[in-house]
Amino acid sequence: xxxxxxxxDSLLPVKGIRLATVAAGIKKNxxxxxxxxxxxxxxxxxxxxxxNKFCAAPVSVAKKNMQSKTPRYLxxxxxxANAGTGEQGMQDAFESCALVAQQAGCEPDEVLPFSTGVIGxxxxxxxxxxxxxxxxxxxxxxxWLNAGRGIMTTDTKLKGISRQITLQGKTVTVTGLSxxxxxxxxxxxxxxxxxxxxxxxxxxxxxxxxxxxxxxxFNSITVDSDTSTNDxxxxxxxxxxxxxxxxxxxxxxxxxxxxISEVCLYLAQAIIRDAEGxxxxxxxxxxxxxxxxxxxxxxxxxxxxxxxKTALFASDPNWGRILAAVGRxxxxxxxxxxxxxxxxxxxxxxxxxxxxxxxxxxxQVMNQxxxxxxxxxxxxxxxxxxxxxxxxxxxxxxxxxxxx
Amino acid sequence: xxxxxxxxDSLLPVKGIRLATVAAGIKKNxxxxxxxxxxxxxxxxxxxxxxNKFCAAPVSVAKKNMQSKTPRYLxxxxxxANAGTGEQGMQDAFESCALVAQQAGCEPDEVLPFSTGVIGxxxxxxxxxxxxxxxxxxxxxxxWLNAGRGIMTTDTKLKGISRQITLQGKTVTVTGLSxxxxxxxxxxxxxxxxxxxxxxxxxxxxxxxxxxxxxxxFNSITVDSDTSTNDxxxxxxxxxxxxxxxxxxxxxxxxxxxxISEVCLYLAQAIIRDAEGxxxxxxxxxxxxxxxxxxxxxxxxxxxxxxxKTALFASDPNWGRILAAVGRxxxxxxxxxxxxxxxxxxxxxxxxxxxxxxxxxxxQVMNQxxxxxxxxxxxxxxxxxxxxxxxxxxxxxxxxxxxx
Numbered sequence: 129x130x131x132x133x134x135x136x137d138s139l140l141p142v143k144g145i146r147l148a149t150v151a152a153g154i155k156k157n158x159x160x161x162x163x164x165x166x167x168x169x170x171x172x173x174x175x176x177x178x179x180n181k182f183c184a185a186p187v188s189v190a191k192k193n194m195q196s197k198t199p200r201y202l203x204x205x206x207x208x209a210n211a212g213t214g215e216q217g218m219q220d221a222f223e224s225c226a227l228v229a230q231q232a233g234c235e236p237d238e239v240l241p242f243s244t245g246v247i248g249x250x251x252x253x254x255x256x257x258x259x260x261x262x263x264x265x266x267x268x269x270x271x272w273l274n275a276g277r278g279i280m281t282t283d284t285k286l287k288g289i290s291r292q293i294t295l296q297g298k299t300v301t302v303t304g305l306s307x308x309x310x311x312x313x314x315x316x317x318x319x320x321x322x323x324x325x326x327x328x329x330x331x332x333x334x335x336x337x338x339x340x341x342x343x344x345x346f347n348s349i350t351v352d353s354d355t356s357t358n359d360x361x362x363x364x365x366x367x368x369x370x371x372x373x374x375x376x377x378x379x380x381x382x383x384x385x386x387x388i389s390e391v392c393l394y395l396a397q398a399i400i401r402d403a404e405g406x407x408x409x410x411x412x413x414x415x416x417x418x419x420x421x422x423x424x425x426x427x428x429x430x431x432x433x434x435x436x437k438t439a440l441f442a443s444d445p446n447w448g449r450i451l452a453a454v455g456r457x458x459x460x461x462x463x464x465x466x467x468x469x470x471x472x473x474x475x476x477x478x479x480x481x482x483x484x485x486x487x488x489x490x491x492q493v494m495n496q497x498x499x500x501x502x503x504x505x506x507x508x509x510x511x512x513x514x515x516x517x518x519x520x521x522x523x524x525x526x527x528x529x530x531x532x
Numbered sequence: 533x534x535x536x537x538x539x540x541d542s543l544l545p546v547k548g549i550r551l552a553t554v555a556a557g558i559k560k561n562x563x564x565x566x567x568x569x570x571x572x573x574x575x576x577x578x579x580x581x582x583x584n585k586f587c588a589a590p591v592s593v594a595k596k597n598m599q600s601k602t603p604r605y606l607x608x609x610x611x612x613a614n615a616g617t618g619e620q621g622m623q624d625a626f627e628s629c630a631l632v633a634q635q636a637g638c639e640p641d642e643v644l645p646f647s648t649g650v651i652g653x654x655x656x657x658x659x660x661x662x663x664x665x666x667x668x669x670x671x672x673x674x675x676w677l678n679a680g681r682g683i684m685t686t687d688t689k690l691k692g693i694s695r696q697i698t699l700q701g702k703t704v705t706v707t708g709l710s711x712x713x714x715x716x717x718x719x720x721x722x723x724x725x726x727x728x729x730x731x732x733x734x735x736x737x738x739x740x741x742x743x744x745x746x747x748x749x750f751n752s753i754t755v756d757s758d759t760s761t762n763d764x765x766x767x768x769x770x771x772x773x774x775x776x777x778x779x780x781x782x783x784x785x786x787x788x789x790x791x792i793s794e795v796c797l798y799l800a801q802a803i804i805r806d807a808e809g810x811x812x813x814x815x816x817x818x819x820x821x822x823x824x825x826x827x828x829x830x831x832x833x834x835x836x837x838x839x840x841k842t843a844l845f846a847s848d849p850n851w852g853r854i855l856a857a858v859g860r861x862x863x864x865x866x867x868x869x870x871x872x873x874x875x876x877x878x879x880x881x882x883x884x885x886x887x888x889x890x891x892x893x894x895x896q897v898m899n900q901x902x903x904x905x906x907x908x909x910x911x912x913x914x915x916x917x918x919x920x921x922x923x924x925x926x927x928x929x930x931x932x933x934x935x936x
Binding site for chain 2: 179180181182183209211212213214215216217246247248310311352353354355356357432433434435438439441442444446447448449451452453454455456461463476478479480481519520521523524525527528529
């Protein structure tokens with residue numbers, strides 16, 4: 129049950145990007161589990177990957193291939209993470225790239241592999257090999273919805289968005305996909321997200337644009353504090369829109385960064401709305417902090433507190449748990465000056481419950497599906513926002529039954 | 533449902549300590565909720581308290597009173613934490629001490645107040661005032677079991693232990709109590725624990741003894757990563773055993789430290805065995821680390837992972853989640869050298885699943901109620917152990933229904 133998340137009816141094709149999906153039999157439920165994305169000649173590509181030391185084999189291979197060539201193909205499978213698979217996992221990831229290259233007539237290091245699903249099982253490369261000819265045959269531009277469905281695991285809703293802007297009279301399209309839904313505290317990237325634009329932009333600025341957008345979107349969400357082994361976020365630019373090439377931080381760059389940030393934020397928040405077992409969509413807004421890192425630390429401490437998350441699930445205005453989490457965040461502040469708000473209601477001031485607070489006011493906010501907890505640290509002028517979900521019976525159910 | 537935790541049939545009195553309990557009506561269920569502990573003249577007292585910045589009013593008052601006088605009385609209530617209660621909370625804590633002092637004929641700052649229960653509601657001091665005369669009348673030495681019951685909140689079992697040692701032919705008794713059961717990641721102390729001995733020891737060494745014992749016991753457990761506002765652990769020494777006074781780190785000190793460490797470890801582990809919703813008792817043993825702090829960081833990261841905790845609840849040998857948690861701990865190691873064990877079974881070596889590992893072996897360990905996850909970082913010679921519980925439906929149930 130996703131919180132106020134509507135699947136898109138349609139997604140705009142991006143000139144120069146073709147996509148195909150197929151059910152290769154990697155997932156147990158026979159739905160599409162293999163996605164091929166083709167980038168036109170002369171495209172640029174930027175990416176960010178998980179910081180987990182046990183990063184999956186495909187992440188290692190994708191990072192390596194990104195350094196040597198500009199990618200022509202992305203191969204994404206769901207149902208198997210190819211993580212914790214040691215040397216065999218690396219061989220399987222390289223082999224997958226080689227098979228795509230053979231089919232497509234490119235070099236193996238022009239292919240980026242991505243995997244998501246159960247950790248620790250070997251990738252069934254034979255199933256991929258069997259499916260590839262059909263997959264390659266099916267490549268078309270107008271296929272983003274199917275691709276979005278093909279990368280889902282425990283997600284209950286497809287997550288995708290399209291936006292258009294005009295740069296010097298040329299229409300520029302941005303379309304993006306993401307998937308969650310557990311093991312989510314991205315660190316430089318989220319589980320999997322693919323964003324494409326037909327804008328003309330050089331590679332350095334494309335990477336800068338992605339990093340900026342990711343910091344305030346995918347790197348500001350958490351479901352369960354668990355950073356995945358497979359996180360990856362890719363931004364592709366085909367250059368087919370015909371705008372003047374962006375080679376510096378000018379108005380065109382800013383306009384493109386804005387729309388890409390908007391797309392990333394939508395996709396990141398969609399992951400939280402569809403988080404495993406989520407019944408609430410919660411923003412932790414920390415203001416007047418002495419640094420962004422202090423603000424993020426307080427926000428994440430509250431966002432990760434199982435006691436705050438279960439109170440949110442119960443719609444219980446048990447604000448003492450929020451206060452206790454803020455107090456243990458390891459960030460310096462004056463307890464007599466800090467203020468904590470539930471929605472617009474002040475719950476804590478002068479070191480304790482705000483004198484005007486009533487349980488009825490708190491209950492009214494807690495009954496909502498979308499809740500903002502705002503913390504005014506009063507130690508500076510920096511801010512950060514982190515989005516999270518609640519902790520429900522269904523989270524436990526999904527994660528104690530996921531493999532069976 | 534506690535994991536292999538048996539309530540003690542009896543607890544040994546400690547010469548010089550008298551205890552009393554009464555149902556003052558602070559808890560809703562009419563069970564005992566007010567405990568008075570009296571220390572004989574010339575006792576020594578050591579304590580450690582929560583590091584939560586929003587520490588409860590009684591913690592502030594107890595710390596202050598510890599500095600000015602040697603305590604004569606400890607007043608403990610359950611059912612109300614007197615935390616997040618601002619200036620009123622401080623007044624209520626001071627008032628409670630004054631009432632005890634008035635009744636007992638001592639100074640208010642010779643009384644230490646302690647509270648545990650719901651955060652953010654004012655302490656019903658009038659109920660305490662009404663109950664105090666009866667409470668004072670009931671003080672007796674042989675009353676530890678009732679006191680242990682009187683400090684319980686969501687605990688399902690009484691937690692207490694007694695041990696005796698002989699120092700220079702004199703019998704020395706140590707008896708301790710603790711309570712959990714949620715908001716447990718103690719930081720210098722746990723929710724509430726009271727340990728008394730009749731040993732003769734000076735104050736500085738008593739504090740040193742408590743700090744050493746707490747570091748490897750109460751400061752090495754976690755249920756849900758939430759450090760309480762009310763954590764406190766008190767070690768009392770009445771000096772009635774007649775042993776030579778301990779004024780330096782000699783064999784007597786070491787023998788006393790050993791038994792007090794054993795008592796603290798039992799009481800800390802008892803909190804985990806009776807953690808909210810616990811069905812498993814789990815030890816995270818991290819060895820061959822370059823520092824104790826690295827070892828603890830890895831242990832706590834795995835212990836806090838909701839995905840590891842739900843897999844433990846499901847008895848699912850989903851070892852990939854353990855690997856992923858270790859990988860995101862932010863500690864440096866070589867993924868090709870690290871080894872991870874489930875019980876005695878090696879699950880991870882050479883960067884992936886150990887070649888000899890079988891699912892059946894993992895399942896056999898996971899089916900047990902007591903599970904050790906051992907991580908050999910292979911970066912040095914330091915170790916740490918942290919104990920935790922699993923994440924079950926009942927944890928969510930208890931914490932989404934606690935106030936209602």
